[in-house]
Amino acid sequence: MISIDAKNMEYAQQLLGGAPKEIKRAIKSSINKSTKQIKTKVANLVKERYVIPSGVVKKKVEIRKATLARLTGVVMSTGRPATLTRFDVRKSKKGPIRVRVLRSSNPKPIKGLFLQATRAGNGPFPFKRLGKSRYPLTVLHGPSIPSMMGNENTINRLTPFAENVLNRHFLREVYNRFSKMK
Known part of the structure; x- marks a missing residue:
């Protein structure tokens, strides 16, 4: 105070x-x-x-x-926690997508992460599959x-x-x- x-x-x-x-x-x-x-x-x-x-x-x-x-x-x-796309997301032609949340850290690869737009036309969201099947998906978040x-x-x-x-x-x-x- x-x-x-x-x-x-x-x-x-x-x-x-x-x-x-x-x-x-x-x-x-x-x-x-x-x-x-x-x-x-x-x-x-x-x-x-x-x-x-x-x-x-x-x-x-x-x-x-x-x-x-x-x-x-x-x-x-x-x-709520911010989606990872609010932070530094780097997509390359080969290899996993890399994400950096803290300025002091290096981009970390997240295996299985992909960016996809939703039906509502919102920007790309970072999705990851929960299992081997196509669904269910989860949206990854960073800190709030x-x-x-x-x-x-x-x-x-x-x-x-x-x-x-x-x-x-x-x-x-x-x-x-x-x-x-x-």
Whole structure:
């Protein structure tokens, strides 16, 4: 959980002590501005570790804005595991299809994997047979966006950034509201 520093709150009390509603408005505004930047940073951190476009991550990340009644903002993601075609899939003329999920790894061959479009006209899906017969088939998936976001490395790099952004926006909002009051 990210919060505003106690020193910054004291500074806000000194400047806007006569207008407690303005402090609440400054908190709300700074939270809402910060969540947008945090969403972008999350997408970039996930993209650094995994071979997935940041636009795909941004579509799956939701923001719950702060209100005056509820001074908390949330950056979260829900969803199922992404199909392997969202990652780096390499098809060659000979040999199995190779897939790379992590940027730090090499493409791994997956025996029996083939790409096929569905009847609905969706893009190619990575299918694999469960036995020797033609059916049943299974679609192969990689990690989900929430699990990529919840990675310990991602969280450890995101927390100091989020604290810094929130406190910076808060001080700017307090100063702006103080200068308008004069």
